Amino acid sequence: MNTKIKQTFLPFKGFILDCDGVLWRGDKPIAGAREAVKALKAAGKVVVFVTNNASLSRNGYLEKMRRMGFDVSLGDIYCSSYVTARVLRRIRVSRVYVVGEEGLVEELEREGIELTDPQHAECLVVGIDRHLTYQKLADALKCLNHGALFVATNEDPTLPVEDGVLPGAGAIVAALERASGRKPDVVIGKPSSTMFEMVLEEKRLDPSKTLVVGDRIDTDIAGAKRLGIAAALVLSGSTTLDELSSSPLKPDIVLASLSEILEEVSA
């Protein structure tokens, strides 16, 4: 099976794969992605899945990925909901107010973090929230104005969906930045190093033998570069060839899609 992976990719031991735009778009797997993951695993590579999207918990992603036919275990998934909860636990945050969806709430509760009202929150956690209301924004502002720690799961401006884009967690963060005059104290998602560092440490990966594969220059490629990790950009997601050409930051490798790591599969 080892022979199915192109020569270029054989030296890498670890593959950190971004999800949306690399493995799937909306609820549809990208052609050849499942086969590529399977071949990497068969070749003994460590394959880890990372995503800035905090709408689902680790278990939520496991379910979604298995439903799509990906070969994946719970321990290989690092979504920002999970990483946020882990980080907050580590820095001993115990009472938070959340602007976010169920997946984020689930991970915070799993780490024993109490969800509370704005008055009692020592920390505000902001992620994508497709049930956002003005009241939630007002409550979040209250947290910030009384000095709560400002934590963002990620700062993605948009959330890609089948027929376009929706406002992302970054849009909600921007509203609160403008209202409070504050910037987030902690950002968990890429291009912040937090997620990649947790993966490297827990999977015992050598950065020099690891490849990040993502579809966004400003998050995936920028985040990998900060840690000196090789980065491959796939054009199956949100970055066009034109955008790549005009970007000052360049990936080490450009692929039409993840399936290009395989010998026999044409893009």
Place this chain on the structure above:
Amino acid sequence: MNTKIKQTFLPFKGFILDCDGVLWRGDKPIAGAREAVKALKAAGKVVVFVTNNASLSRNGYLEKMRRMGFDVSLGDIYCSSYVTARVLRRIRVSRVYVVGEEGLVEELEREGIELTDPQHAECLVVGIDRHLTYQKLADALKCLNHGALFVATNEDPTLPVEDGVLPGAGAIVAALERASGRKPDVVIGKPSSTMFEMVLEEKRLDPSKTLVVGDRIDTDIAGAKRLGIAAALVLSGSTTLDELSSSPLKPDIVLASLSEILEEVSA
């Protein structure tokens, strides 16, 4: 009655008064503000009321001000809801999608502007909206992504209320800026010149004989300065003496409150 106004203020023919923090806080008139307005009018001054807040229509403000006991006529009120509708009519915008409250909708409809869905809107109008939902943000983003004109009634980061602040129109604008990568094409409220220019023109006021009175340096004072109008800052609103000291932009006059324009009334 003329004698009741302090000497300093006699040379001015027109007085453009900001409302929140100058005339009232929440629903409570500021002490002496009604008397000051009355004395200015009795002395033959042109008194005009301006506000960035687009939650009410001109009629809405008339009602609010009369309820509080202010001597005011409809034609003296320039709120951003009214000015926005006038400007859109002038530049021949006919179909808009609105993120905003009833007062804004009322003014747009009064100008014969059609409220429509994101697909058909040639213009997105954003004002304070205390019933904001994620769906409205998503719809507004759709407008921006298909090239609609981006109009903000104002960019105030917060809306002062009795017990603190709420997210202002500027916070909603910021979310859409982040998601769309666009800035508003037109901003109506102060410090933009639009409102003051409309007042000067329609009230036939000479800028050199006009005084703007406001409680915010970044909007009222900055907006007046752009047009070379004298500006008085009142400390009865959102600016503290400390903030004034550290501001590079200084008003021409500083008053504890509007009542200080009168001889006999102590602040």
